[in-house]
Amino acid sequence: MLECLAAPGWLACGNEAIAFDPLCGDGTAQAAREAILAAAVITAIMEYPDDPHAMETLLMHYRSMLLASMRRHLRFCAQFYSMGGNSPWWRTQISALATGFEWCSGQLAGLPQPRYELHGLRLVPRMVPA
Numbered sequence: 544m545l546e547c548l549a550a551p552g553w554l555a556c557g558n559e560a561i562a563f564d565p566l567c568g569d570g571t572a573q574a575a576r577e578a579i580l581a582a583a584v585i586t587a588i589m590e591y592p593d594d595p596h597a598m599e600t601l602l603m604h605y606r607s608m609l610l611a612s613m614r615r616h617l618r619f620c621a622q623f624y625s626m627g628g629n630s631p632w633w634r635t636q637i638s639a640l641a642t643g644f645e646w647c648s649g650q651l652a653g654l655p656q657p658r659y660e661l662h663g664l665r666l667v668p669r670m671v672p673a
């Protein structure tokens with residue numbers, strides 16, 4: 544996973560942003576989901592061209608969603624890999640997945656709750672309970 548997933552002027556997407564384990568069979572769907580989200584983020588940024596705060600919030604939303612998808616992927620892989628066996632190699636892989644999962648959780652804990660949700664191909668502000 545790239546350390547920086549988005550910045551003013553660009554968004555990372557697909558395998559270049561996050562490489563999923565080919566065996567999990569979710570890489571293509573992930574690339575398509577990211578492309579939809581990236582297009583919706585760009586559309587929303589274009590709606591507020593003179594509002595740097597809106598851009599910052601939208602880029603943060605993009606980063607959070609990618610981090611969350613990486614975390615979901617690592618959880619899925621951990622379940623999958625636990626069937627691999629109990630050799631030192633598999634144990635090392637599972638331990639690395641747990642480290643990655645914790646790292647993603649730590650990063651997400653430092654980010655605000657998602658402020659947008661996808662409605663079709665567009666992002667709309669999320670109703671946050673008072």
Ligand SMILES: Cc1cc2nc3c(=O)[nH]c(=O)nc-3n(C[C@H](O)[C@H](O)[C@H](O)COP(=O)(O)OP(=O)(O)OC[C@H]3O[C@@H](n4cnc5c(N)ncnc54)[C@H](O)[C@@H]3O)c2cc1C
Binds near residue numbers: 567
């Ligand atoms: C062996 C293997 C098996 C896999 N099996 C599955 C599976 O069963 N199910 C599944 O869902 N996923 C699977 N995946 C993962 C899936 O292929 C990827 O997650 C998915 O293709 C990522 O899409 P992408 O658009 O990000 O990248 P890519 O599909 O790699 O597309 C990127 C494109 O950009 C082009 N490109 C690169 N650099 C430039 C440049 N500078 N200028 C112009 N063009 C450029 C490349 O030529 C390429 O065509 C597998 C991957 C591998 C390696």
